[in-house]
């Protein structure tokens with residue numbers, strides 16, 4: 001498995017916001033090469049993550065490193081498999097190994113690759129991107145970065161095609177403060193009318209942690 005970085009921090013967004021967590025960021029994504037010159041032509045154009053490069057890990061090395069970075073915690077913190085797109089790299093063996101240590105495992109995926117239920121991942125977060133086919137119909141949370149041209153939140157909340165336990169609208173981050181505020185306002189306006197949704201903020205950015 002190619003891993004970009006492993007670090008211990010606080011989950012800043014989604015339903016697990018505020019929880020201590022080890023982040024395992026896998027290298028590579030199927031929706032963008034990660035190179036700026038390819039961004040305009042990529043399927044996913046607003047990525048703010050560097051997932052290029054990385055080092056190879058065996059399952060044992062990865063679990064050891066997760067343990068090492070969280071060595072001061074009492075018991076295992078939540079482990080979040082993220083990326084890039086972690087489903088390009090992981091398999092059932094990694095989840096089995098975490099299960100053996102009774103580690104709670106979450107995954108953040110763009111949803112284009114189905115996750116076998118038998119793997120037993122504890123928490124699935126799908127963050128869909130416009131212009132893709134969603135294969136992961138079931139999840140603990142849907143985290144929709146919005147506004148996203150070509151994606152209507154309503155298609156995820158009709159209760160027919162998708163089974164997502166929690167519906168979260170997360171304002172798309174913009175460097176320009178006015179544009180950022182406009183996205184926040186759009187999300188709040190939407191949620192006030194569609195009350196099955198709730199707001200997810202990237203609180204780690206607001207408080208200056210990774």
Ligand code: SF4
Pocket residue numbers: 029030031032044045046047048049051083084085110129
């Ligand atoms: S799907 Fe996620 S990791 Fe991939 S390019 Fe988009 S935001 Fe980045």
